[in-house]
Amino acid sequence: MQLLRSEQQWVVVGWTATYAALTATDAASTLLALRSGRGREANPHVAGGEQGFDLERFLWINGLLFLFLLGMLIWSILSRHRVDPVYRERPLQAFWNWLYLNPFSDRNTPKAAFQYLAAALLVLGFKLLATGNNLLIASGLQDLLTPVARVVFRWVPGTLGYWLLIFLLFLPLWWVSLVCAGFLSRRWHAEDMGVAMRAP
Numbered sequence: 001m002q003l004l005r006s007e008q009q010w011v012v013v014g015w016t017a018t019y020a021a022l023t024a025t026d027a028a029s030t031l032l033a034l035r036s037g038r039g040r041e042a043n044p045h046v047a048g049g050e051q052g053f054d055l056e057r058f059l060w061i062n063g064l065l066f067l068f069l070l071g072m073l074i075w076s077i078l079s080r081h082r083v084d085p086v087y088r089e090r091p092l093q094a095f096w097n098w099l100y101l102n103p104f105s106d107r108n109t110p111k112a113a114f115q116y117l118a119a120a121l122l123v124l125g126f127k128l129l130a131t132g133n134n135l136l137i138a139s140g141l142q143d144l145l146t147p148v149a150r151v152v153f154r155w156v157p158g159t160l161g162y163w164l165l166i167f168l169l170f171l172p173l174w175w176v177s178l179v180c181a182g183f184l185s186r187r188w189h190a191e192d193m194g195v196a197m198r199a200p
Helices: 006-035 055-078 085-089 109-138 146-155 158-198
Strands: none
Touching: 006 055, 006 109, 006 158, 055 109, 085 109, 085 158, 109 158, 146 158
């Protein structure tokens, strides 16, 4: 049996292409929003420079994140047979228990292999949301995040406020990502069982 079957290879290729495309649209839409005069970069880690957006730092951060997540996505697929059946059947059971240091330990792999599949999907969701929000700002339309950000930054300013905003956005996106990861995990498990039953 191949380590990565055809569909799983396409998942990796599709994720890679989507990550690259959404990173490009995120950067381009950010610049459009800033040049429109209606936007301001809220991420303190890439804010700065003449345009209020450090593109070089943005690309470095996203490049490193890409390498990390690509490696973990491949590992999660290769480790799919070690996923705890509880997470496969009830993916929301994995919603909170992601605080651990070593995902590769025997104790953590049954949940980490599932959660890192979801994490790869989660980042795509964040990028899609950021791109859409930036385009709304650049078009002069009411965007989704500015009202939420104003409330958050009113009470918690600066970097801490930014990460609180990210956490609030994380919750619904993580829910959707876990559901999607559960679908893929169940599908691949059923295929693995079918291959095992056909093996001589």
